[in-house]
Amino acid sequence: MTAPLPRASRPVGGGPLATGATVLRAGVQTTVQDAGRRVRALGVPAGGAADPVARRLANALVGNAPDAAGLEVTLGGPTVLFHEAALVSLCGAPFDATLDGAPLPLWRAAQVQAGQTLTVGGTARGLRAFLAVRGGLHGHEVFGSRATDLRAGFGGVQGRALRPGDHLTWAPLPAQAARRAFIAPDLRTPTGPHHELRVLGTGDLTPDLRDSLLARPFTVSPQADRMGARLTESVAAPRDPARPSVPNVPGLLQLPPDGRPILLLPDAGTHGGYPTPLVVITADLPRLGQLRPGDTLTLREVTREDANAAHLAQERALRQAEWMLRQ
Amino acid sequence: MPAPSGPDLPTFEWLGDAALTVRTPRARELYASLRAHPLPGVQEAVPALDLLTLLLAAPTAGEAVQEAVAARLATLIPAPGGSGRRVVVPVTFGGPDLDWCAAHAGLDRAAFVAALCAAQLEVAFLGFTPGFAFLTGLPEPLRMPRLDAPRERVPAGSVALGGPWAGVYPRETPGGWRLVGRTAMNFFDLSRAAPVPWQPGDRVQFEARA
Known part of the structure; x- marks a missing residue:
């Protein structure tokens, strides 16, 4: 718990359209998420990625802090056109993903070149995955977190799930080569059924x-x-209508x-x-x-x-x- | 540490492996103290009526946190005056349930509104939706039974009574309380440095506006 509440709201970062990436297809429910916020005492839900193991490993693969913001994809993922090079990683349920049509493996970092299109399709098992971008995605920061709160309508991209045409940007970090590391399967969150x-x-x-x-x-x-x-x-x-x-x-x-x-x-x-x-x-x-x-x-x-x-x-x-x- | 004793002794209950619920009549003072001076191992403290749920940084921190909380409580001076802050909420009375509530209280409309504005309310805790405060202090005749079936949509700014509580809906949500008025005051505004204008312990008074 933090003594002074963090500054409530910061504007979304942005830049000229030649930077960042454009959402071409939004997917079923794609939101900006991070590790969430800690202001339940104000009635504000925690939020944050629903599979925090996927969030941490995806961020680690691209050299981000564990709580950096990325995209949480649900059931069917988005298609994103990159205007600048980026290092990305996708962790979580075994979604089909491609980069300009070539298979993009999960659980490892991948270099995306400017002009390439990343497509996250569906998954046969599990529900969600976390797409990390080196530097961490920008987003509406509320109480120290960029997590999208869909019900209250704040955080992330205008407090809502992604739509086609949305522009995503991220913090610049020195380029880093894609690192290879074996992520033990038993560390990955089980995906059922x-x-x-x-x-x-x-x-x-x-x-x-x-x-x-x-x-x-x-x-x-x-x-x-x-x-x-x-x-x-x-x-x-049990019924107890007077329960506090x-x-x-x-x-x-x-x-x-x-x-x-x-x-x-x-x-x-x-x-x-x-x-x-x-x-x-x-x-x-x-x-x-x-x-x-x-x-x-x-x-x-x-x-x-x-x-x-x-x-x-x-x-x-x-x-x-x-x-x-x-x- | 001497063995604590007395009727104000806190009780601790685990809620899963990473949260502890502390029940104490001094929950409000404990919350204020933890906000001013956080305890190591406690990520977040969430108040409700006469209790505080502590979310722990790690499941293994529990025993140390219990000791530290008991020690902190022993040093707290009861603050019957609350936070010392006062929030006046301007209300235009006249919601869909105002006449029903007045009749239930055995008063005419004007007397009911006057009684509600005379009530010394206090923020017990916030929850349910961002900025929603559970206000205690309603005199018995002004306490209203909740609706049998909640309304699907309660407009933002609705002033409402439900069970022992009064409250204001900061934004449109479903709701089961009885609606007696509207306020233009915004209780969750992210454009302000402090988006939520009240805290547990604040004194609250409704003020009738035309």
């Missing part, structure tokens, strides 16, 4: 809820966006009166009044960003020690990869 999410119980977890939530597979419903992933199956939900609103945290499983659980993603509201019997452990939060409608998932209860060990192991591996890419 079946997911196992490790969870911890909260004070709302009754024996009945434990039985009904933990012992069965769930299906991700079509209502899956940056606010939350709704599940299709319902469980008997309390702060939400990432990965919370919310149980509305209809009993269909919602797993909260980065754009979820800051507070909620529904029972929240389970929380996904920190190490598995990136998996929430890859939940695709139709995927199945099971929730497995672990201990706090398990959760801490999983977080430490993941963080160690990520930092090692980031360190190797800096060398």
Whole structure:
């Protein structure tokens, strides 16, 4: 937490059209995202890339800080014409991507020349990927973050998903050759179609809820966006209309009166009044960003020690990869 | 550290592996203190009524943070006067539920408006949507049951009553509270250096405008 709130709003950077890149096709929902903001106390959601492992590794591959802004692509990606050379990398779900028609591999840095067109197509598994550009994308900065908040309409490019004709720019950094580094497959966020999410119980977890939530597979419903992933199956939900609103945290499983659980993603509201019997452990939060409608998932209860060990192991591996890419 | 004791003792509850909820009647003072002097290991503190949820920088920071919070609470002096700041909200009364609310309170329209403007309200915490403040301090007769079915669209600037709370919708959203007026005041304006004009602990008063 920062004592003085960061300066709220900064204008979008820009430049003559011979620089940067132009969006030719926008994709299903392509937004500028970074590591998000920390002003929930003002009612402002965190935001930020839904798969933070993809964000960190994509940024590390092009020599950016881990929280630099890039494009989060969803289900079907954009087509972008580059007016100047750039070093890019795409990490996340296994999207088909091409550079002037030639396959562009994920999980490595690639040099784009001025005049080339980058196309991110669809993905057979998972939902999202992060496209990093060396230097970090410009965007409307709000409370220290360029993350697009689609509901409140700020951040990124005019607070909305990309549209054809949008102009993207990024901060100039000295050119760097594409570095090769092996990114272990088990460091990559799993992309389904079946997911196992490790969870911890909260004070709302009754024996009945434990039985009904933990012992069965769930299906991700079509209502899956940056606010939350709704599940299709319902469980008997406790009713308490007088329940006070309390702060939400990432990965919370919310149980509305209809009993269909919602797993909260980065754009979820800051507070909620529904029972929240389970929380996904920190190490598995990136998996929430890859939940695709139709995927199945099971929730497995672990201990706090398990959760801490999983977080430490993941963080160690990520930092090692980031360190190797800096060398 | 001496063993703390007394009715004001905080309770801690884990919310997942990286957040702790602290329940204490001094949550507001603790929030103000953590804003002025952040604790190592705490990334963010999010207030609600009589509690504070602390988002931790790392799951392993929990025990140290609990100790530090308990120690900090022991040093806090209760601030019954709140933040010392006062926010006057000019309101044009007359929303779709004003007459219903006046009848529910057993008052005529003018007396209901006068009672609402006389209420000494206070920002308990912000949440729900950027800039939305949960205002406490409504006298019992002015507390209104929420709508059975929320409205799909509540216009920006609507002044509303719901359960024990009063509030102002900073922008158009769905909403289940009863609408009694409108204000032109903007509670989330990114063109200002401080986009949100109120903080927990601020005293709030409605002022009737024609």
